[in-house]
Amino acid sequence: MRSTCPIFTILIYRFFYGRTYSQATYISLIPVILGVGLATYGDYYFTGIGFTLTLFGVVLSALKTVMSNRIMTGSLALPALEILLRMSPLAAVQSLLYAIATGEAxxxxxxxxxxxxxxxxxxxxxxxGLLAFLLNVSSFQTNKLAGALTMTVCANLKQCLTVLLGIVLFDVTVGVWNGAGMLVTLVGAGIYSKVELDSKGKKVEATLAKDLRSDADAGPRVS
Structure with a gap:
């Protein structure tokens, strides 16, 4: 379920911000999503309420990633540290109330x-706590530079890398399909990166060409 986060990220951008992506980007996301499904093949079990809550969590996760990016790149353009300064106290209060309600406190x-x-x-x-702080700073900053969709792709890649670390450090046994799924995810992430780099390169070239045309239309400058 977590691997479908890129789908909901695209839907949020499309319906709320009117943003679309190239066909190559959509195609490159297929192995990224299906690969994680293969990597976890054979370990599926859930209840109806569990499935619903997990799906709701995925939607919230995609929404959080998109909104964080918009706050840092939109009209507010807040830096990562200022977002943490504003949000961390609220999150601390929420966590404390939840701990009291569950008896953990x-x-x-x-x-x-x-x-x-x-x-x-x-x-x-x-x-x-220090590691959590550094993780949040690096996560927000990466989201600002790379974009929300790329963050969800990296999250899928992280899941496969976590399984790989489990194999190396804890002798976790995986099947052939699980190994194939990790490989498919890695390949898909590489294809997605190539597509995004090519897309950004074309945008830069288009911007430069537009600037050159504007300068040519303006004619020679008289000082």
């Missing part, structure tokens, strides 16, 4: 009261 308080919060645990929590 009381369990953590009891764990601290038992003296389990040692300096090593505190350092681990601080390090985890």
């Amino acid at each position: 009381s369990a953590f308080s009891a764990w601290v009261a038992e003296g389990s919060l040692t300096p090593s645990y505190s350092s681990a929590l601080l390090g985890n």
